[in-house]
Amino acid sequence: MIALNTNKITPFFQKIKTSLSKQQITILQINLGRRCNLACTHCHVEASPKRTEELSSKICQQLIQLINLFPQLETVDLTGGAPEMNYGFQPIVEAARKAKKEVIVRSNLTIFFEEGFKHLPEYFAKNELRVVASLPCYLEDNVDRQRGKGVYDASIRAIEKLNQLGYGHDPNLVLDLVYNPPIPSNKKFSLTPEQIKLEKDYKNFLKDNFNICFNQLFTITNLPIGRVKNYLQNKELYVPYLEFLESHYNEQTLDHVMCRNQLSIDYLGNIYDCDFNQMENIPATLPNGEALTIENLLKIGNLDVINDIKTADYCYGCTAGSGSSCGGSLI
Numbered sequence: 224m225i226a227l228n229t230n231k232i233t234p235f236f237q238k239i240k241t242s243l244s245k246q247q248i249t250i251l252q253i254n255l256g257r258r259c260n261l262a263c264t265h266c267h268v269e270a271s272p273k274r275t276e277e278l279s280s281k282i283c284q285q286l287i288q289l290i291n292l293f294p295q296l297e298t299v300d301l302t303g304g305a306p307e308m309n310y311g312f313q314p315i316v317e318a319a320r321k322a323k324k325e326v327i328v329r330s331n332l333t334i335f336f337e338e339g340f341k342h343l344p345e346y347f348a349k350n351e352l353r354v355v356a357s358l359p360c361y362l363e364d365n366v367d368r369q370r371g372k373g374v375y376d377a378s379i380r381a382i383e384k385l386n387q388l389g390y391g392h393d394p395n396l397v398l399d400l401v402y403n404p405p406i407p408s409n410k411k412f413s414l415t416p417e418q419i420k421l422e423k424d425y426k427n428f429l430k431d432n433f434n435i436c437f438n439q440l441f442t443i444t445n446l447p448i449g450r451v452k453n454y455l456q457n458k459e460l461y462v463p464y465l466e467f468l469e470s471h472y473n474e475q476t477l478d479h480v481m482c483r484n485q486l487s488i489d490y491l492g493n494i495y496d497c498d499f500n501q502m503e504n505i506p507a508t509l510p511n512g513e514a515l516t517i518e519n520l521l522k523i524g525n526l527d528v529i530n531d532i533k534t535a536d537y538c539y540g541c542t543a544g545s546g547s548s549c550g551g552s553l554i
Contacts, residue, residue, distance in 0.1 A: 354390065
């Protein structure tokens with residue numbers, strides 16, 4: 224274990240000078256498990272083909288209860304690992320669509336070419352799932368360095384298939400791409416590029432070279448957790464990177480951070496304020512300090528039971544520059 228001196232970092236709760244409170248919950252983000260066909264270098268979940276953790280039948284049924292019980296929920300956001308590979312994916316998709324919820328699937332696209340999953344593009348289109356897919360760059364070398372050799376080519380072929388089914392054209396079939404910057408290898412840190420300009424660059428390149436299209440580009444900052452944290456620690460860049468993020472803190476992002484109106488749920492049924500707190504094992508709690516789970520949330524019968532959001536130093540990653548969330552930049 225590397226000893227880390229973070230004394231130079233202002234604790235996030237001190238920086239914001241007030242508690243960060245929840246708004247009405249409208250989004251459930253569910254991590255179905257850590258099984259994945261890839262092992263990307265930027266994955267904060269540390270998913271891979273070797274991981275076996277996934278949803279149980281009991282938790283799956285509780286999640287479906289939760290989706291059916293609360294009309295205020297607008298979106299069910301499915302992630303992983305590769306969410307499609309983990310137990311409960313289809314039952315939750317179909318329950319949420321039946322309940323008239325928007326369903327997001329955070330797909331790595333390459334899953335379409337794995338045995339047993341080749342039906343997914345048609346399944347996505349049939350259920351009008353919103354696809355949010357990682358494509359860390361529009362250039363092949365950059366993508367394959369982050370995600371593995373051949374991933375870029377497979378991703379392009381997957382987008383071509385989705386376009387053929389109407390994604391990117393039909394307003395009910397939305398395909399969004401996600402930009403992740405390379406993990407910094409030295410102290411020449413930089414914020415994510417301006418989202419609207421980079422989206423234009425992506426669209427022009429992909430249209431000109433492959434005649435493919437998509438709806439929006441989301442730029443997401445690499446937070447120093449999971450594999451990114453391990454890499455930065457090994458390079459002695461963890462604290463300098465946090466200092467860089469803190470130096471670009473933008474208080475205007477606070478009203479828009481994703482933890483305000485979202486609950487993040489893991490495959491064990493534990494509840495967190497966001498996906499990053501989930502990976503760092505910082506559970507959301509009731510006002511009495513009790514850790515929140517699906518089970519006690521169903522007993523209470525109310526989604527809006529969290530007063531204060533749990534924060535940590537890596538929250539600077541969501542609030543630096545234009546901000547960062549699962550839906551891209553914040554301002």
